[in-house]
Amino acid sequence: MPERPVTKPFQADSQFVNQVEPSPNFGERRQVKSPDLIILHYTGMKSGEAALTRLCCGEAEVSSHYLIGEDGEIIQLVAEGKRAWHAGISCWKGIKDINSHSIGIEIVNRGHEYGYADFPDEQMESVVQLLGDIVARYRIKSADILAHSDIAPLRKQDPGELFDWHYLYKAGLGIWVEPAPIRPGDSLGIGQQGDSVLNYQLALQKIGFEIVPSGKFDELTVACTTAFQRHFRQEKVDGIADISTVETLNKLLEKVC
Template identity: 50%
Template sequence: MSGFSPDFAGAEVRVSPNFTQRRGTDRPDMVILHYTGMPTGAEAEAWLCDPASEVSSHYLVHEDGRVVQMVRESDRAWHAGKSSWRGITDVNSWSVGIEIVNPGHTLGYTAFPKCQIEAVIALCGNIIVRHGIVPERILAHSDVAPGRKVDPGEKFPWRALARGGVGHFVEPAHVKNGPVLRPGDNGAEVEKLQSMLSLYGYGVEITGSFDRETEIVVAAFQRHFRPRKVDGVADPSTIETLRRLLLALRHKPA
């Protein structure tokens, strides 16, 4: 017995008991992308449907492109944990969670197969259209939980998603030598960096001091938008890429 009809026509259904009602909204306005970080897709699927795990996601995308839905989009899956974006701290209530099968950083992080990414693009595109989700709210788990989570990681092909009409993307600025902002720095330039990160959506306090929290958020930003070098140091490439993203938002068609 399937339990419900899938929201995405191409999905199989395997019901997870790990869900509640959404709080404060009846529909999502974000999509959060994860990797499973487990040895196999079968183990991940079983874990997401195990009451003892107390975790779930709306969808799981296997390496061969097969999509499994475990929680209805109208319900609140338990995928984001402690997280925030643009002041929203109950990200689970405002998002659709998609787990993408990949062993992750601790188990031999691998490239994502082309057929898997094509399935992710099709799934996200369908969700975006049905819920009217804007590109800049297609996010990584690491964006909403910097430091605590690093998935789907620097190997995830955000450029390919953007070419498929999914997500907010600008070409990263080239890495080159120049002045940097790093832990221990203080002043107006640090405050400006923190303000830009906060304006984009990251949960960073604007203090003018490049503290550990700022370093973690910079690394999360790099992992998504400038993955060539993820070190938590705000070099010219990182800052310029962030400026390009904010400029693209301001010039977005109505």
């Protein structure tokens, strides 16, 4: 049996926390003194209560630092200094131990499986308040506020294309560019090969996606394209690198690199 830390009460790290509900599912950060990434999730369960129960259940072996309810209530589950278990197998800019590097925030939403819906205004306001506070305390870079789907594109789709990244951006959080308009024209998709595919893959890699720049539009490229669209070109999420997707990616690269 792996040794589990004892669940004990702790002081909330943020003034915006409404409640502390200690989860036993955490460990020590490995070779990282303080977090430098923030990962946003949706809970993908039928209710917020069900999500809270799971995140605090020792046997589930999952957790996050925060859980934000649909009504905007912020519950802290794991102290920020500790390593919560929210990212799973994932990678960003070559970093594989995302849990050691990050703060994980679960946002209550039924998700694609149980009836995906808009994130209510009260909830988004709390996301902004909490993020603003964390970013200020650790000086986390705008480009390092990420979706779970960004860091695990083959496995995850949260928080998904209904999450309002533009709203965060207007509040000074995260990165965003106006998506290029969707229109007819050449596109890259599964099975295609060549320099244009290679250049596209290199651009995704430069943003931070874990992709193998092979010049072949493979399943991983589809998954990274889908993840990119869920975050940056939300109007159409289909895994095809159409003109709009490629242009939006290039605009983003110009902005952040």
